[in-house]
Amino acid sequence: MLKYIGNQNQLREGFLRLFRKIQNKFQSLKTKKKLARKSDFFAALETPVVKAISQLDREIIAIQRSTRVLFPIFAKPHNRLRHKYRWYYNWHKNAYSTHIHSVIVALVTVVAIGGVYTSLPKSQASMLAVSQNEKPRIITHTITAES
Numbered sequence: 001m002l003k004y005i006g007n008q009n010q011l012r013e014g015f016l017r018l019f020r021k022i023q024n025k026f027q028s029l030k031t032k033k034k035l036a037r038k039s040d041f042f043a044a045l046e047t048p049v050v051k052a053i054s055q056l057d058r059e060i061i062a063i064q065r066s067t068r069v070l071f072p073i074f075a076k077p078h079n080r081l082r083h084k085y086r087w088y089y090n091w092h093k094n095a096y097s098t099h100i101h102s103v104i105v106a107l108v109t110v111v112a113i114g115g116v117y118t119s120l121p122k123s124q125a126s127m128l129a130v131s132q133n134e135k136p137r138i139i140t141h142t143i144t145a146e147s
Contacts, residue, residue, distance in 0.1 A: 066092035 066089070069078050082089045091097055 062093045062095065065095075066097075 066082070067079070069075050078092075082092065
């Protein structure tokens with residue numbers, strides 16, 4: 001066992017200096033390695049293999065998106081149609097299919113509301129279109145036994 005003859009503070013300070021030197025060396029090595037890794041990383045992005053992998057990743061993401069449905073009740077029919085019809089499968093792999101579906105649903109809703117409004121008789125349609133300036137009329141009838 002080693003015996004240290006001297007002040008304990010000196011020993012502690014010596015260890016702290018040694019520890020700081022080691023820590024500084026590791027920090028400088030880490031930053032050099034990080035810079036080397038970054039340059040290697042960006043250089044590696046240019047290779048055809050990485051471009052092919054990123055294309056595969058895009059296809060995987062598109063396939064995963066194509067399996068989603070807005071309402072869970074439609075999950076089974078959606079999956080059956082995807083397996084049965086290739087065009088249905090490819091359509092839902094399209095990145096804009098959800099947006100196009102939303103536009104179609106909005107248009108169908110507007111047409112349906114317009115159809116219901118135009119199919120009502122004129123009296124009911126005019127009741128729906130009462131302006132804000134018009135005061136409602138109250139009609140009272142006296143019911144007698146003779147009527």
